[in-house]
Every structure is written in structure tokens, then in C-alpha cells.
Amino acid sequence: MKKINVIILIIIVITICGFALRGKISGEKFDSEKWKTADLASENNWSLRWDMVNSLRNNNNLIGMSKSEVINLLGKPTESFTTENTFRYYLGYSHTGINTGSLVLTFSNGIVSEISVLEG
Template sequence: MKKSYKILITVIVIISLSLFFKGRISGQKFDSEKWKYSNLNSEENWNLRWSMMNSLRNNYELKGKTKSEIIGLLGKPDAEVRNEMSYSLGYTGFGINTGTLIIRLDENGIVENLNVHQG
């Protein structure tokens, strides 16, 4: 009985730590120059931006930044429609899924929201 209790506690601790750190552990530290200038068509860079995404979200407050500040940090968006800028994140590491970062600006050109899509 004592041994099964220790196993149960260990499992609970592991699950709790996994939930706590979910989204906080990044595959690669965000690097503005790599984000902007790496050849994303090169096989070695197919998931470069995706692997930097958690570091970007956790270490840079994008909400409240101006459009020009975002472009300075991330470069020219891959697409821009009305008040949204989108950046391709490449392959997500989950099969052939790709990711996209969508940044929504308010009427003054200030970031009000951002979303990461996978699909």
C-alpha cells in the first residue's frame, strides 16, 4: 500500500509540473534576426519560427506595441489584411501541420490581440 501511494504522488507531481510548464518551455530562444532573415524554405529552418514562438510570447509583451515596433521585431508580415498581420510559423512538429501567428491591431495601429493557429 505504501509503495502505490508513492507512485500516485509521483504521478500527480509529474502531471502538475507538466501543466504548470505547458507553453513556457520553448524549443529555441527567440532571435529577431533569425526570425526575420532565415531561409524558411531550407529544411533546417522549416520549424524555426514555431520553435521560437513560446520564447517570443513569454519574453516579449506584444500587446500595446505599435505596428512599426512589431515590424522592427518580426519583420514585414507574410500577409496583411485590414487590421491583421500574419506571420508563417512553418511546421509545428506535429505531422504536416503548419502554424500562423496572427496579430490584430486596433484602429490606431496598436496591437490588441495575438493568436497562434495550428492546422
């Protein structure tokens, strides 16, 4: 009887984790051209960059890249939120209601030193 309880508990935990992570993990592979040309105003692309950001971070060594290498990979950053030491890229909708996201790259001496993803 105890084995059945343990199995039921495991199934419940897996189900809860599945619902909690639903929509937050995307399998969209990063594609530099799609990223740069995405029309985020189009309903079909609202979350395209958001869906690619995990692949981007996991498969591209952004830390250590120069500004020109980043621009070559991601295109020009969103001008209104970019400073001399930070590039900010609008990600679109985050699959959690109406929240949007941004990828922020922080530079030190012209080299990426920190990566963060903001939601809200």
C-alpha cells in the first residue's frame, strides 16, 4: 500500500510541476535572422524572441562578446532603453498574461559582462 501512495505522490508532483512550467520553457531554437527580422507587432510573432531566449543563452557564449559581435548576432538593440554600457532587446510577450520581457546585456570595457532577462 505504501508503494501506491508514493507513486500517486510522484504523479501529483510531476503534474503540478508541469502546470507551473507550462509556457515558460520553450523549445524554439535560436535563429539570428528570425531574431533580427521578427515583427513583434504581428500576433504570430508576439513571443518569438521570448521563445528563443533560452536557446540563445544556452548555445551562444554571449559573455565576452564585443558590441559589434552582439549587433552582428542580434541586430541593433532597442534604442530607447539602450545606454553606453547596456544593450536592451525587447522580447515580446512572455506567455504569462500580458507581461513582456527584455534581454539586457551589460558591458564592461566594451565586452559583455552580464546577461539578464527581465519580465514585467
